[in-house]
Amino acid sequence: MGHPKGQETHHSRILDALLQKIVSGAWPPGFQLDRETDLAAQFCVSRMTMNKVLTQLAQDGYVVRRRRSGTFVAKARTQSAVMAINNVADEVAALGRRHRWRLDAREVRKLGAADLRLLGVRRASVPEDALSLSGVHFADDEPFCFEMRAINLHVVPGAQGVGFDREVPGSWLLQTMPWSTARNSVRAVNVHGRDAGRLDLPDGTACLEILRKTEIGGDWVTYARLLYPGEAFQLTAEFEPKAAQDGAAPETGG
Amino acid sequence: MGHPKGQETHHSRILDALLQKIVSGAWPPGFQLDRETDLAAQFCVSRMTMNKVLTQLAQDGYVVRRRRSGTFVAKARTQSAVMAINNVADEVAALGRRHRWRLDAREVRKLGAADLRLLGVRRASVPEDALSLSGVHFADDEPFCFEMRAINLHVVPGAQGVGFDREVPGSWLLQTMPWSTARNSVRAVNVHGRDAGRLDLPDGTACLEILRKTEIGGDWVTYARLLYPGEAFQLTAEFEPKAAQDGAAPETGG
DNA sequence: TAGTGGTCTAGACCACTCC
DNA sequence: GAGTGGTCTAGACCACTAG
Known part of the structure; x- marks a missing residue:
């Protein structure tokens, strides 16, 4: 109030x-x-x-x-929860820790079925030419988040000229494609094998997995898969009361 | 638009x-x-x-x-993500599944240090007389969510007269205490022992843990701990572009 | 101190919907 | 048909702040 x-x-x-x-x-x-x-x-x-x-x-x-x-x-x-999410670099900074990004892989190719499955893509959204990236975000030299991402080069052709070894993909995209919308889904997964190794975690550790699809004008801009060690990270959200938009019958009877 | x-x-x-x-x-x-x-x-x-x-x-x-x-x-x-969250009963219904609630424990007592730790309470917020509840939500007879909850009887004295064997605590509170605000935090955890058993999961399974504190007028209404099997549940949120409230330097040069 | 947004008014006409 | 909210106006004064 x-x-x-x-x-x-x-x-x-x-x-x-x-x-x-x-x-x-x-x-x-x-x-x-x-x-x-x-x-x-x-x-x-x-x-x-x-x-x-x-x-x-x-x-x-x-x-x-x-x-x-x-x-x-x-x-x-x-x-109704309003959850502000910037990008990993800002998240780390907000925690008062030093952010570092290490690019592990970068290649231009069409997305295969395995990529799409991993990125949570359901319908075959016409596997366009994509820039495929993966790397790890560090907070004070500690693995904070593993990121794999595909960028639609038909929508963001400029990405092809960016190395992304210094530029953080999420931050770069946020600046380059303002006003894009995103759909996130969050779930808990047990990490195994390579995923565990990337975050330097024991096999089977619980992690938060965020699958993010970013769109603008009906085209997909980027698919991202972010993996956070469960213990080290938590999403927080403020909830405020809000009336449902529909079904709010204004009967006086109560 | x-x-x-x-x-x-x-x-x-x-x-x-x-x-x-x-x-x-x-x-x-x-x-x-x-x-x-x-x-x-x-x-x-x-x-x-x-x-x-x-x-x-x-x-x-x-x-x-x-x-x-x-x-x-x-x-x-x-x-900025706007995530609509009702309560577990509505979540299950929204998935098109049948919801059932099984109350496992119900007692009136003061909260101990162990309770507070489990519920994510940091400062000792004056452990008032509380109604302590725990139980399991089912979706089509499959464990969907384990819930433990404390209700502040000084703020919601009416809760003492409710059995909560039929009434779902979250739904009841939402109706009884309109306009309360909540703070949620979400993280991934490996469940063990009793927590695993409550959801009928193998030891070590990744789960989403939601800690929820509900307040009204400065008093806490309820603390809740909700545990969802990671694979069976995911939070989704629509994200829309939003300018940051502060730091939006209106320089024309930029 | 001048120019911008912030707020407010008294009155008007219109659209919808319950009776 | 009558009463409610939905929208719009022309004009006014005020508050803040860049220059």
């Missing part, structure tokens, strides 16, 4: 007041708020200002608004 | 137009937009409408706005 900086505006004052009613339970899920014009009068502001507040509450999922019926405290809820 | 429903408003039309310039790279990071009044004139709308659009772009992290200097396409970026 805190507003980071800037002085009190009507907007923030009213937002806090309404939010307090909602999260405290004084206005339970399903509760009908007064109409926009009445609330505006109660708080001595114009309807535009009150509308801005209520619109924001609706966007944040705290209330549901329906023409002709009114504004209701949201009912169906879910937990 | 699509707007789910509702007809074209000036707002959405302009938002799409500006967003297209940004994500397409026509306006690269650091690019200075025209001033609010000029953009309003160019799009033939009032300054208020244009302000609303630019404010939203700024809130979404696509641009950075500074008084007296202007509006700039954001530079420093990070990937």
Whole structure:
């Protein structure tokens, strides 16, 4: 409920007041708020200002608004986690440790079935010419993450001219392809053989495996497989209450 | 860039137009937009409408706005994942499988040091009277998740009257304590002994361990430890580009 | 100190939907 | 048909900050 900086505006004052009613339970899920014009009068502001507040509450999922019926405290809820993920270099830096990247392999080729399986690709997304990379990220000279990656050279032709022995692939791509979207999946795996050796771990150690597919404009940009020693790394996420977008029946009955 | 429903408003039309310039790279990071009044004139709308659009772009992290200097396409970026997490019962249902909950233990007691360590509690947050629960979630009669949980009876006294042999703790809490916030951390662990047995897994199997602390108004509501067989479960998250909140230096040179 | 964004207003018209 | 939210305007004053 805190507003980071800037002085009190009507907007923030009213937002806090309404939010307090909602999260405290004084206005339970399903509760009908007064109409926009009445609330505006109660708080001595114009309807535009009150509308801005209520619109924001609706966007944040705290209330549901329906023409002709009114504004209701949201009912169906879910937990929504916002997890900031930069890239491995930034993760290491954020831990206050020194990051180093060691490139182990770099070649241009078409992706084979084995590559696709490892990278978690399901449909054969037309195995284009790809730059295939693998290497290890170190934190204070300790293996922190094994990375294998394919970069679509049809989408990012510039990658062919980059050595990636100094440039970290993830950081380079983030700068080169702004506004790309990614889909990640996270699971736990027992590492064996070469994967274990790459991270200097005993056979069978639990690791977090992140499979990441990055897209832009419908084309895949890069597939990445990141392997973190389970004990040394953890994802954290802040969860905030959020109303479900659908199924939020605004019945007053509760 | 699509707007789910509702007809074209000036707002959405302009938002799409500006967003297209940004994500397409026509306006690269650091690019200075025209001033609010000029953009309003160019799009033939009032300054208020244009302000609303630019404010939203700024809130979404696509641009950075500074008084007296202007509006700039954001530079420093990070990937921000929005991960919707309900509770185990919903997760199982979402997979199209039948959920069953088996309560294994239920007792009221103060939390000991061992409990706190297991639940990932660092500071001794005043071990209040707690309802301690543990049990297993099944998906189609297959162990899906082992859960151990402590509920703060000072914050949720009503929990004492609930058996939790039929009620699933997570679902019950979500309904009972709306608008609580949670902090999750995810890591991979090798399960041994009792933990392995609870999930019917061989010793040493990699599992995802989620430690969840739920708070409301500064008090802890519940600590939970959720253990998922690594192979059978994966977290997925959609990532969208987002500008970093700080450090977004609006230099035009960049 | 001048120029930019930040906020607010009073009023208006429109779209949707429950009755 | 009537009442609710959705959107938009023209104008105004204020706050911040780069120059």
